[in-house]
Amino acid sequence: MTNVNIESDEEWSYDFLESLVEDIEENRNIMQCISCGKCVGECPAAKISNFNIRKIISKVLRGDRSVLKDSDIWYCYLCERCKRVCPKEGINIPLLIINLRNESFKKGYGPKYNDLTKYVDMASRFLTNGTVLDDPLDGELSEDRVKELDKICDFARIKYVFKARNANQQKDSDKEESQEKKESEIL
Amino acid sequence: MKVNNLAIDIEKIKEEYPENPLEFFKGKRLCLFKACLEKYFPGVRFGIKNLCEALDLKVNICEKQSCCSGTFFQRNLITRAQFAAINERNLNEINRQGDILLVSCNGCYNSLLRGRDFLKTPEVYKKTQEILKGVKEEMGGEKYPGQYEILDNPNLRVMHDLDFIYLIRESVINTLKYDLKGLKIASHYGCHYLNLDRDRDTETYLRDKRKLEDLIELFGGEPVDYSEREACCGWGASQIVLHPGDALKTTYSKLKSAENVEASFLLMPCPTCLYTLSKPEFRDQIEGLFEERLDIPTIHLNELIAILRGCEEEKCIALRRHSPRIHEIYETITKE
Numbered sequence: 001m002t003n004v005n006i007e008s009d010e011e012w013s014y015d016f017l018e019s020l021v022e023d024i025e026e027n028r029n030i031m032q033c034i035s036c037g038k039c040v041g042e043c044p045a046a047k048i049s050n051f052n053i054r055k056i057i058s059k060v061l062r063g064d065r066s067v068l069k070d071s072d073i074w075y076c077y078l079c080e081r082c083k084r085v086c087p088k089e090g091i092n093i094p095l096l097i098i099n100l101r102n103e104s105f106k107k108g109y110g111p112k113y114n115d116l117t118k119y120v121d122m123a124s125r126f127l128t129n130g131t132v133l134d135d136p137l138d139g140e141l142s143e144d145r146v147k148e149l150d151k152i153c154d155f156a157r158i159k160y161v162f163k164a165r166n167a168n169q170q171k172d173s174d175k176e177e178s179q180e181k182k183e184s185e186i187l
Numbered sequence: 188m189k190v191n192n193l194a195i196d197i198e199k200i201k202e203e204y205p206e207n208p209l210e211f212f213k214g215k216r217l218c219l220f221k222a223c224l225e226k227y228f229p230g231v232r233f234g235i236k237n238l239c240e241a242l243d244l245k246v247n248i249c250e251k252q253s254c255c256s257g258t259f260f261q262r263n264l265i266t267r268a269q270f271a272a273i274n275e276r277n278l279n280e281i282n283r284q285g286d287i288l289l290v291s292c293n294g295c296y297n298s299l300l301r302g303r304d305f306l307k308t309p310e311v312y313k314k315t316q317e318i319l320k321g322v323k324e325e326m327g328g329e330k331y332p333g334q335y336e337i338l339d340n341p342n343l344r345v346m347h348d349l350d351f352i353y354l355i356r357e358s359v360i361n362t363l364k365y366d367l368k369g370l371k372i373a374s375h376y377g378c379h380y381l382n383l384d385r386d387r388d389t390e391t392y393l394r395d396k397r398k399l400e401d402l403i404e405l406f407g408g409e410p411v412d413y414s415e416r417e418a419c420c421g422w423g424a425s426q427i428v429l430h431p432g433d434a435l436k437t438t439y440s441k442l443k444s445a446e447n448v449e450a451s452f453l454l455m456p457c458p459t460c461l462y463t464l465s466k467p468e469f470r471d472q473i474e475g476l477f478e479e480r481l482d483i484p485t486i487h488l489n490e491l492i493a494i495l496r497g498c499e500e501e502k503c504i505a506l507r508r509h510s511p512r513i514h515e516i517y518e519t520i521t522k523e
Contacts, residue, residue, distance in 0.1 A: 025308065044419040045426070048433045075430070077423030078261050079378035101263045111262075115429045119262060130253035137226045138248065144326065145251055145276075151325045152272045152318055158264040 013063030020060065024099050029090040033057050039082035039093060051075040053082055053093055056100070068104040073097055074111045105157065116161060123161040127153065190306040190337075193278070193299065195287065195344040197354060209242060209358040217246045218285025220299070222292035223254050224458040229505045231291050231458050234489030235348055237498060241362045242355070251280040255298035261424040267305045268314035274302025275319065275337050282343040283331070291348045291489055293379035293457040299345050300383065306337060347380065349456035349488060353398040356405055364497035365520050367408025373450035374399035374410060375441065375464070377457040378419050399454055399488070406495060415444035420460040427463055431472065438463055439473050442481045452484040452516050454491060461487050467509045482511040494520050 020027045037054050045051040051072045059067040067073065082093040104110055122132045127150055130141035141149075153159055200211045217239055225232045239246040253273065260270040278299070281288055290296040305311045316337060323335035333339075352359060381396060400410035421427050421438030442464060445453050455461055463469065465485040474480050486494075486504075493503035500517050507513050 044423060044437050048436045049430070075426070075433075077378070077419055077426055079419050079423065080382035081378060081419075084382040098261070098263060105263055111429075118425075118428050119259075119264065122258065123264065126254055126256070126259065131223045131226075132254050132258055133223050133226050135226070136221075136223065137229060137232065138221055138250065141253055142251065145253060148276060148322050148326060149253055149273065151322045152269055152276070153265060154321070156265045156269050158259050161264060 012061065014061070016063040016065055017060055020096070020099050020103070023102070024095060026090065026092045027096055027099060029088070029092065030057050030060065030096060032088045033061070033091060034088065036087060038085045038087065042081050042085045043077075044079060044081065045075045045077045049075040053097075057093075057096075060096070060100075068100060068107055069109050071112070073100050073104065074115065119158075120161055123158045127158065127162050190303055190312070191340060193303050193341070193343065193345045195346040195350075197346075197350060200354065207358065209355045212242075212244050212287065212355070215245070215286040216284060217244055218281050218288050219246060219248050220255075220281075220288055220290045220292075220295055221248060221252055222290070222295045222458055224292065224462050227506060228458050228461060228487060228490065230490040230493055230503045230507070231461075231487045232489070233498070233502050233505070234487070234491075234493035235289060235291060235352075237496065237502075238352075238359065238362065238489075238492055241496065242358055247284055249277075249281045249284055252277050255295045255302075257294050257298035257301075258425060260298070260301075266314075267308075267311050268318055270298075271302045271305045271311060271315040272318040272322070274299060275306075275315065276322075276335075278303075278338055278341065278343060279334060279336075282338060282341045286342055286344070288343055288345045289348055289351055290345060291456070291487070292459055293347075293377040294459050296345070296347050297379040297383060312337065347456065349380065349398055352488060352492065353402060356402060359492065360405060363406065363492075363495040365495050367403060367406045367495070367520065370408045370451040370519065371411045371449060372403045372408045373413050373445040373448065373453050374403070374416065375420065375445075375453050375455040375460060376417070377455060377460040380456060381417060399456070402488070403454065411448045411450050413444045413448045413450065415441045418444075420455075420463040421469075422459055422463040427469070431469075432476065435469060435473055435476060438469060439477050439479075439481070442473070442483055443479070446481055446483045450483060451519070452486055452512075454486055454488060456488045458487060461485055465507075465510045465513075467511070470511060484510065484512040484516045486513070486516065497521070 017027065035054055039053045040046050043051065043053060056067055056073065076097045078094045080094055125132055125134060128146065129136065130146055130149055200208050204210045219232060219235060236246055256265060256270055256273045259265045290299065306315060319335040323329060329335055376396065376399065403410040418441050419437055420441060421434045423434055426434040453464060470481060490503050494517055504513050504517060
């Protein structure tokens, strides 16, 4: 049994799960969860944060959508340890977490803003030279390949992060320009 | 629609070449996957390339390959279909110039297999096809047939460097100049080598998780066990960047546990784990958080092979002057 107090069958609702299954069929397998807690016991994120996959699965199975607002889902290490130790076949917890994060984004909750900003430079480098680091070991990708990556990433969040960076840069440069203008006027 | 698993069938090679598995690779084109983090550890690429060349194997690098994009998928910045499309573009290019893709990074290895795995879902397959079709239009057509298509039945097979080195270990040992006598060594495998089930049918899932220890023994060293052996390095899909105060607890436990058993160094098969476990700034932060200086050195398997082969220090552990006690380990191993 879970450590969640279930008073009656009415508390169970599979609507939320069904909406997740529509996106990823594999999510249906979490109905097999026996709440044994092996995943939590072996989870590196559970050791250092409030991330508790047993509770998350329980919330999904009860149809409790508050899990999408929960910052805990952003603490998963995606290390796949839970998959390895799970006594049931086919429960794919890392994929469920990625699915929940997607839903969280769609609802406008998402990760903390500061967390996303840490990806701005990486996103920018990926879309301009095909790697996540500056000055890659083997030089930059050819223009053609970069164009392909750019097209593949159309409408992806990575592009919004990239555009946000450019907009911020433009804002900073406008600000700097107007400051310089003001200073020159004073002088 | 049939999407085949690209993980190489190690058991089959062992069956076909029981005496000398190296024979399987002779004449085949080996391509080295470019892991982004090799930038900080050029010895990782150098080590495997140098070994292949010493064994008379044909080795190349695909100039057209991009980052595996696993980082962006893990943070929901690209969809499964976009991730799979990036993967197919890489595999398509690599398939043209290689028969076997050797991968030095657990993260990239996971991405390469995961991207193919996603294609087994019909909707993802369809969306990936649409994305690639859009790229074809954008680029004004193909330069070669199938350039923007999902690889149907590629010749290419993907292999982790650790599995490769382990499989041909009897040949590797003949190329070494030094050994690991007198050294106690702790092994770290990394989550995306230990926990992967995409290659469940091959030997790398639940069993045979002692390849590093076996190699240490073969090279004359003493493998030492420690309580956090199977624990994560702390990278945790960028958790160390997002929540360093929390993730560094994981890194600290790992390093401390290996130091407690008096390991001379920590050996691993992944540059991302190496980055996390060796970065001087992280060691400083750990000291600040836990009031304890941990200085256990960390080495990638490919770097170690290069050192054991007698390659010059600058090549084996290039750019690692600030890594804790790395020079000391190099000196100890190469002492005549």
